Amino acid sequence: MRALRSNRFLFLIIFAFVIISCEKTDNNQDITITRNDYVGTWTCTEVPITKAIYFDCDISIDENSEDKIKIQNFAGLNQIAYVKVNGKSLILPKQTLNGNTIEGIGNYVNKDYITWQYYVKIGNSDSSMYNTNFNRK
Numbered sequence: 825m826r827a828l829r830s831n832r833f834l835f836l837i838i839f840a841f842v843i844i845s846c847e848k849t850d851n852n853q854d855i856t857i858t859r860n861d862y863v864g865t866w867t868c869t870e871v872p873i874t875k876a877i878y879f880d881c882d883i884s885i886d887e888n889s890e891d892k893i894k895i896q897n898f899a900g901l902n903q904i905a906y907v908k909v910n911g912k913s914l915i916l917p918k919q920t921l922n923g924n925t926i927e928g929i930g931n932y933v934n935k936d937y938i939t940w941q942y943y944v945k946i947g948n949s950d951s952s953m954y955n956t957n958f959n960r961k
Contacts, residue, residue, distance in 0.1 A: 856911070857911045857912050858909075859885050859891070864882070864961070865960070865961045866960055867880055869957045870900065870954050870955075871954065871957075880961070881895050881896055881897040891909055894907075899956070901926075902922065911932075912932040913932075914931065914940075915930075916930065923946065925945040925951075926945075927942060927943060928943060929941055930958075935960065939955070942954055
């Protein structure tokens, strides 16, 4: 009988330890990001090797697709870039804007901030890598 009580006590101690040691989850991590969360006007800061470049762009939904958005003036090139949305991940597939080939990835940080890493290749020249921050206006 004493062994049974000891086993119960040990079980309760282990159970309490497991409950206490469980990490609390942040309910905000479960928020679903949709294409609508990207729509709006953004101030963009592009950081190449030499100096920062500033431009604005507008993001809208690509009505011809279930998972893409359109970005007017991406990389300051005055044309529309098409981007695939997968939650917080953005994929900028290889495309040509004004004779420049662009390709890269983005990350939705929060409702007011997106980070980008992409390259721009002008004609047959070498590509340049850029890190750009989009801040919602």
